[in-house]
Amino acid sequence: MAKESLVHFISHHLAADHQAAASELAQHFQERLLSKGEYFMKEGQASNEYLFLEEGCIRAYTTDTEGNDVTTGFYIKNKVVFEVSSFFNRTRSKENLQALIDCKGYCLTYLQLKELFHAVTAYREFGRAMLVKGFVALKERTLSLINETAEERYAGLISANPEIFQYAPLKHIASYLGITDSSLSRIRKEFQKK
Amino acid sequence: MAKESLVHFISHHLAADHQAAASELAQHFQERLLSKGEYFMKEGQASNEYLFLEEGCIRAYTTDTEGNDVTTGFYIKNKVVFEVSSFFNRTRSKENLQALIDCKGYCLTYLQLKELFHAVTAYREFGRAMLVKGFVALKERTLSLINETAEERYAGLISANPEIFQYAPLKHIASYLGITDSSLSRIRKEFQKK
DNA sequence: GCCATTTCTTGTCATTTGGCAAGTTGTTTT
DNA sequence: AAAACAACTTGCCAAATGACAAGAAATGGC
Numbered sequence: 029m030a031k032e033s034l035v036h037f038i039s040h041h042l043a044a045d046h047q048a049a050a051s052e053l054a055q056h057f058q059e060r061l062l063s064k065g066e067y068f069m070k071e072g073q074a075s076n077e078y079l080f081l082e083e084g085c086i087r088a089y090t091t092d093t094e095g096n097d098v099t100t101g102f103y104i105k106n107k108v109v110f111e112v113s114s115f116f117n118r119t120r121s122k123e124n125l126q127a128l129i130d131c132k133g134y135c136l137t138y139l140q141l142k143e144l145f146h147a148v149t150a151y152r153e154f155g156r157a158m159l160v161k162g163f164v165a166l167k168e169r170t171l172s173l174i175n176e177t178a179e180e181r182y183a184g185l186i187s188a189n190p191e192i193f194q195y196a197p198l199k200h201i202a203s204y205l206g207i208t209d210s211s212l213s214r215i216r217k218e219f220q221k222k
Numbered sequence: 223m224a225k226e227s228l229v230h231f232i233s234h235h236l237a238a239d240h241q242a243a244a245s246e247l248a249q250h251f252q253e254r255l256l257s258k259g260e261y262f263m264k265e266g267q268a269s270n271e272y273l274f275l276e277e278g279c280i281r282a283y284t285t286d287t288e289g290n291d292v293t294t295g296f297y298i299k300n301k302v303v304f305e306v307s308s309f310f311n312r313t314r315s316k317e318n319l320q321a322l323i324d325c326k327g328y329c330l331t332y333l334q335l336k337e338l339f340h341a342v343t344a345y346r347e348f349g350r351a352m353l354v355k356g357f358v359a360l361k362e363r364t365l366s367l368i369n370e371t372a373e374e375r376y377a378g379l380i381s382a383n384p385e386i387f388q389y390a391p392l393k394h395i396a397s398y399l400g401i402t403d404s405s406l407s408r409i410r411k412e413f414q415k416k
Numbered sequence: 417g418c419c420a421t422t423t424c425t426t427g428t429c430a431t432t433t434g435g436c437a438a439g440t441t442g443t444t445t446t
Numbered sequence: 447a448a449a450a451c452a453a454c455t456t457g458c459c460a461a462a463t464g465a466c467a468a469g470a471a472a473t474g475g476c
Contacts, residue, residue, distance in 0.1 A: 092369045100365065112361070116354045145350075146343060159350070160310045163357045167306070170364045171294065174400040175286045178433080197453060206368040211433055213455050372463080391423060405463055407425050423472070431464075437457090444451075 031057065033082045034134050037106055041157040042150055049150035056144060057134035062086075062127040068109065069125040075114040077135045081107055084131025085195040089203075090123045099204040102192045108158050109133070128195040178207045179215050225251065227276045228328050231300060235351040236344055243344035250338060251328035256280075256321040262303065263319040269308040271329045275301055278325025279389040283397075284317045293398040296386045302352050303327070322389040372401045373409050 031054045039050035060079060062068055068086060069075050086109055088101040100123060103109045114121035115138065136144075144151040172181050182205060186193060192201065202212040225248045233244035254273060256262055262280060263269050280303055282295040294317060297303045308315035309332065330338075338345040366375050376399060380387060386395065396406040 090365070092365075096369070098365070098369055100361070112354055113358045116350070117358075146346065149340060152340065152346065156310070156350070156353070159353045159357065160306055163353065163360065164307045164311075166357065166360050166364060167294070170360060170367065171284070171286075171292070173364065173367045174397070175290070175292055199453075203368070208434060209454075210435085210456080214433090217455080393423075402464060403424075404426080404465085408463090411425080417476105419474105419476085421472100421474075423470100425468100425470075427466105427468085429465090432462085434461075435459090438455100439457105440453100440455075442451100442453075444449105446447105446449085 030059075031055075031134060033106060034080050037080060037108075038154055041154050041161075043153060046150035046153060049148065053144070053148070053151055053154065054134070056140055057136050060133050060135045062131040062133075064127055064129050066127045067124060068127065068131075069111060069114075069121060069123070071122055071124050072120050073114070074118055075111050075121050076138050077110075078115065078138070078141055079109040079133045079135040081105055081109055081131060081133040084133070085128040085192065086125055086131060087128050087196060087200060088123050088125050089200070097200075097203065099196075099200045102189065102196065102204065104189060104191055108162075110158075112159070112162065173206050178205060178211060179219060181205045182212065182215050182219065224253075225249075225328060227300060228274050231274060231302075232348055235348050235355075237347065240344035240347060243342065247338070247342070247345055247348065248328070250334055251330050254327050254329045256325040256327075258321055258323050260321045261318060262321065262325075263305060263308075263315060263317070265316055265318050266314050267308070268312055269305050269315050270332050271304075272309065272332070272335055273303040273327045273329040275299055275303055275325060275327040278327070279322040279386065280319055280325060281322050281390060281394060282317050282319050283394070291394075291397065293390075293394045296383065296390065296398065298383060298385055302356075304352075306353070306356065367400050372399060372405060373413065375399045376406065376409050376413065 034057060035051045035054045038053050039047055042050060057080065062084065068077070068079060071090065081103055083105050085105075086103040087099055088103070088111070089097050089099045092098050109125060111121050111123050111125065113119060114123075118138070141155065145155050172184065176184070185201070185205065198212055198216075199209040202209040205212065207215075228251060229245045229248045232247050233241055236244060251274065254271075256278065262271070262273060265284065275297055277299050279299075280297040281293055282297070282305065283291050283293045286292050303319060305315050305317050305319065307313060308317075312332070335349065339349050366378065370378070379395070379399065392406055392410075393403040396403040399406065401409075
């Protein structure tokens with residue numbers, strides 16, 4: 029069956045007594061392709077879509093007050109991609125979501141999500157799980173910015189998500205880690221000695 | 223009426239067509255007092271409660287790998303206090319929530335929340351709004367750790383939440399800002415010259 | 417009121433990181 | 447193939463921050 033990865037992903041986030049709902053929920057998602065460089069969302073827009081990424085890699089970034097491009101996240105396959113604030117608060121996004129390579133996924137519009145959320149118990153569970161998961165992941169990232177060194181953060185990222193290094197240029201990874209690209213280059217140099 | 227602040231808070235987070243539900247929802251909350259120094263939650267426990275803080279100030283902190291105490295958040299009056307991960311995933315918390323001064327609030331247990339979440343449309347909306355709000359606030363904080371200087375983060379905190387400085391010792395604020403207490407002391411010295 | 421503890425500040429010095437610019441390599445465009 | 451551009455590295459120096467220790471100030475307990 030198509031959407032197999034999506035069904036599996038949804039079912040993984042549902043309690044035992046709602047397993048049956050997984051493939052029903054997956055049916056509401058629509059296939060979505062993005063080619064390398066294409067934007068899933070641009071800043072200034074209100075985000076209307078929620079995406080499960082089956083293949084590919086997407087970078088989230090924003091522009092800081094001095095005009096620099098700052099990477100706020102990377103999404104790889106089998107992850108859900110959305111910008112919380114603009115999606116749920118229906119506001120214009122300050123972030124961009126851009127495909128680093130060709131991507132394939134399945135998406136849901138805000139209206140579909142809203143309806144499913146109120147109508148289907150299993151979907152409430154799934155939707156909340158996605159929010160909680162993103163929140164918890166961000167908490168860990170924030171903590172790492174506070175109590176790990178740049179080198180530790182680098183080591184952590186390369187061990188947890190090596191595929192990102194295949195697709196993203198180092199300057200994107202540097203801003204995600206909270207350092208400059210020169211510093212990252214030096215850290216890599218030190219790191220490979222070990 | 224008692225719980226006025228809570229009713230007001232809830233109604234502020236509900237869409238126009240659900241306003242009537244605010245005081246009904248507030249009825250499920252139970253008054254909760256904490257004295258200075260008391261823990262609302264300790265690490266190692268699974269969090270069972272969700273708190274609306276009417277008066278007081280609570281600090282969230284965790285212990286890093288070297289045994290240092292790191293402040294992960296401050297909660298002031300008219301905010302909702304909970305630890306996402308342990309509350310929603312029903313796992314043991316790595317964080318502590320401790321009253322910095324005497325506090326008064328209203329709380330809801332996980333079971334109550336779960337029931338209300340499925341039974342009451344307005345509560346789903348409220349619950350999701352709380353999650354989204356916390357998530358968005360954390361995103362901003364994370365970004366500030368990446369592209370603001372320590373002094374800018376200090377200035378931001380003191381202008382947005384001056385009351386925290388009344389209740390928390392500087393070392394707690396320092397770890398929240400991602401710097402040492404000596405650095406914070408020096409930053410304050412520089413800052414007051416301006 | 418006095419002692420003990422915590423909080424806060426300050427000094428010195430080392431380390432990390434940034435800013436800037438140059439140089440190399442690799443990739444895309446024409 | 448040449449030119450233009452982006453990516454990555456490296457050198458040099460400055461700025462920010464940390465580590466550690468000492469001391470002053472404030473607070474809490476008895």
